Amino acid sequence: MTLLRLIGRNLWRKPARTLLMMLSVAIAFLVHGLGQGFLAGSQGSGGAEAGRLVVQSRNGRGQPLPHADAARVAAMPEVAAVAASARIRGYVGTERTVAVASAVDPNAMAAVMAGDLDLTPALLAQLDGARDRVLVGRSLMEAQGWRAGQRIALTPFQIARADGAPWSFEIAGVFEGARPEIDTHFMIARYDYVNAARAHGRDSIDGLMVVPHPGVPPAALAARIDALFASSPAPTRTQSEKAFLDALIREIADFRLVVTLVTSASFAAILMIVANTMAFAVRERSFEIGVLKVLGFPARLIVGLVLCETLFIFVTGGGIGLALARVAALLAGPELGLALPPPVVARAFLLLIALALLAGLVPAGFALRMTTANALRFR
Amino acid sequence: MTPFPPSLPGSPGFIRLDGVSKSHGRGAGRVAIFSNLSLEIPRGDFVAIMGPSGSGKSTLLNILAGLDPVDAGRVAIDGCDLSAMGEDARAAWRTTTLGIIFQFYNLMPMLTAAENVELPLLLRPLSGRERRERVATVLDLVGLGGWARHHPREMSGGQRQRVGIARAIVTDPALLLCDEPTGDLDRRSAGEALDILGRLNRELGKTIVMVTHDPAAARSARHVLHLDKGAFSPAGPEVLS
Ligand SMILES: Nc1ncnc2c1ncn2[C@@H]1O[C@H](COP(=O)(O)OP(=O)(O)O)[C@@H](O)[C@H]1O
Ligand SMILES: [Mg+2]
Numbered sequence: 001m002t003l004l005r006l007i008g009r010n011l012w013r014k015p016a017r018t019l020l021m022m023l024s025v026a027i028a029f030l031v032h033g034l035g036q037g038f039l040a041g042s043q044g045s046g047g048a049e050a051g052r053l054v055v056q057s058r059n060g061r062g063q064p065l066p067h068a069d070a071a072r073v074a075a076m077p078e079v080a081a082v083a084a085s086a087r088i089r090g091y092v093g094t095e096r097t098v099a100v101a102s103a104v105d106p107n108a109m110a111a112v113m114a115g116d117l118d119l120t121p122a123l124l125a126q127l128d129g130a131r132d133r134v135l136v137g138r139s140l141m142e143a144q145g146w147r148a149g150q151r152i153a154l155t156p157f158q159i160a161r162a163d164g165a166p167w168s169f170e171i172a173g174v175f176e177g178a179r180p181e182i183d184t185h186f187m188i189a190r191y192d193y194v195n196a197a198r199a200h201g202r203d204s205i206d207g208l209m210v211v212p213h214p215g216v217p218p219a220a221l222a223a224r225i226d227a228l229f230a231s232s233p234a235p236t237r238t239q240s241e242k243a244f245l246d247a248l249i250r251e252i253a254d255f256r257l258v259v260t261l262v263t264s265a266s267f268a269a270i271l272m273i274v275a276n277t278m279a280f281a282v283r284e285r286s287f288e289i290g291v292l293k294v295l296g297f298p299a300r301l302i303v304g305l306v307l308c309e310t311l312f313i314f315v316t317g318g319g320i321g322l323a324l325a326r327v328a329a330l331l332a333g334p335e336l337g338l339a340l341p342p343p344v345v346a347r348a349f350l351l352l353i354a355l356a357l358l359a360g361l362v363p364a365g366f367a368l369r370m371t372t373a374n375a376l377r378f379r
Numbered sequence: 380m381t382p383f384p385p386s387l388p389g390s391p392g393f394i395r396l397d398g399v400s401k402s403h404g405r406g407a408g409r410v411a412i413f414s415n416l417s418l419e420i421p422r423g424d425f426v427a428i429m430g431p432s433g434s435g436k437s438t439l440l441n442i443l444a445g446l447d448p449v450d451a452g453r454v455a456i457d458g459c460d461l462s463a464m465g466e467d468a469r470a471a472w473r474t475t476t477l478g479i480i481f482q483f484y485n486l487m488p489m490l491t492a493a494e495n496v497e498l499p500l501l502l503r504p505l506s507g508r509e510r511r512e513r514v515a516t517v518l519d520l521v522g523l524g525g526w527a528r529h530h531p532r533e534m535s536g537g538q539r540q541r542v543g544i545a546r547a548i549v550t551d552p553a554l555l556l557c558d559e560p561t562g563d564l565d566r567r568s569a570g571e572a573l574d575i576l577g578r579l580n581r582e583l584g585k586t587i588v589m590v591t592h593d594p595a596a597a598r599s600a601r602h603v604l605h606l607d608k609g610a611f612s613p614a615g616p617e618v619l620s
Contacts, residue, residue: 001490001493001494001497001498001501001510002501002507003501005494006490006498006501009487009489009490009494010489013488013489287485288487291485291487292498293470294444294446294473294479294485295473295474295479295498295499295502295546296470296471296472296473296474296477296499296502297470297502298467298470298471299466299467299470300467301502
């Protein structure tokens with residue numbers, strides 16, 4: 001027998017109780033894993049490239065900027081790539097599904113999104129044949145059940161066609177995200193076509209995406225871009241892509257807050273359940289803890305044994321919960337956009353250890369007081 | 380039999396109490412158990428302590444085990460001054476010097492006989508193999524060689540007490556403290572347990588202090604002390620007859 005075995009014997013003397021505690025920890029960490037996977041995934045801003053900047057009108061999102069801004073930004077020495085984009089939001093198919101087409105210069109888009117989207121030269125060449133061709137992201141393609149070569153209609157909320165008809169595009173190909181957390185729920189259209197056919201606001205854009213040269217601090221570049229247009233008729237507001245997406249998502253709901261509240265609540269619940277159950281289990285064994293003390297087990301070793309029991313319950317239960325969350329992230333597919341990259345899992349594990357020690361404090365405190373004040377006496 | 384005085388023959392004192400005072404509780408509920416109690420027991424002795432309930436026999440054993448600090452006076456065992464040691468130091472000292480045998484065995488229900496016996500060895504720097512060998516040796520010594528893998532619930536009271544004895548001696552301590560070791564046993568099992576204690580004393584030279592109500596048990600000791608109203612007195616013939 002070893003001390004480890006002793007811990008095991010204590011854990012499994014009431015297997016149902018131990019398993020239930022593990023289950024509650026597993027559920028809490030499944031919830032935590034799914035919540036964090038959601039925030040880290042494409043539904044959150046987890047796919048955002050921290051170095052990439054988004055330039056919009058200072059007068060508000062959706063206000064136009066002149067297309068000529070793209071060339072002025074591209075001329076800045078700190079800038080590696082720029083893509084100007086006009087976003088068409090609208091219904092596709094039935095009037096229930098909303099989709100977005102980004103009208104861009106495809107080559108500029110490929111340069112800006114290099115490493116995140118696989119916009120290969122071969123794929124971009126597919127757009128050359130006709131001006132109304134689009135590339136559709138994998139996530140949108142699968143959600144709609146579209147096929148390559150198919151013609152689709154997009155009834156726009158803004159950027160109407162001069163002839164009043166819906167936009168009609170031919171699907172030339174599919175692009176993929178380089179990682180699961182990259183958003184591919186949109187399509188890429190040709191700016192030259194959209195610009196020529198739109199009813200109003202010709203030569204305007206909704207924003208720019210800017211990639212700085214390596215080593216250029218994004219915040220400094222953002223300030224310089226805004227300074228460049230400060231006295232123009234359309235002043236700009238430049239943010240990191242992550243800040244931009246976070247703000248965008250917060251307009252729908254503050255998911256980060258919701259996820260934090262939900263997981264905090266479930267953590268508080270398991271903390272109370274496990275701490276209380278373990279304290280009960282330790283009190284039940286006060287006589288045996290007294291025996292250990294009499295046999296010469298030092299108080300800190302007894303406390304360590306009790307802490308190890310809680311630690312085992314948390315690490316096993318939490319490990320199972322996180323593993324389930326990871327399986328869910330893999331099975332869910334790109335529409336849900338769950339991602340559990342290693343840093344998220346590592347952070348969850350640190351949390352696991354911290355919670356285990358916290359939950360173990362109560363029973364360990366009992367054990368400690370028992371061993372000093374009520375050590376077993378001869379009867 | 381030399382029941383009195385409290386300084387027993389043989390030298391030097393293996394166990395020494397000098398002017399020990401001890402009370403339980405505090406404030407108005409404070410009860411004095413001993414005041415200025417002295418006692419000397421030589422190495423290798425086997426002493427039975429008898430006395431009415433509540434006379435402080437268990438308290439005395441708790442003091443000798445270093446489980447209960449004294450209010451005044453000095454407690455020394457084999458030259459170690461217990462009253463000067465901290466709680467952790469006394470715990471460490473117990474693992475090497477002391478074996479304790481309880482009336483109700485105090486075995487761990489979820490551990491087998493062998494694992495119960497092995498428990499105190501977990502605190503020693505021994506290999507698993509050395510530990511298992513020692514456990515097998517003492518289980519043989521108490522006549523439970525075939526019961527290593529059984530749990531306490533599968534054993535009789537007498538067998539459980541022999542597991543308790545094996546656990547007390549597995550660390551090869553110089554001193555055994557027993558509180559009513561036969562109090563919960565039938566005649567035959569009590570006889571077996573006392574036999575083992577006698578052999579541990581005679582053949583292995585263990586010093587034994589045993590609290591008992593049972594005159595038959597007291598007779599297997601070399602000396603008998605009578606504790607009453609916080610002081611030792613000669614054991615009257617009625618307890619020994
Ligand atoms: N922890 C304690 N707190 C208060 N009183 C105690 C405590 N332990 C023992 N006593 C009291 O001290 C006296 C002696 O107890 P004890 O040593 O157990 O006697 P014995 O073992 O001789 O029956 C008894 O009156 C008992 O009630
Ligand atoms: Mg007693």
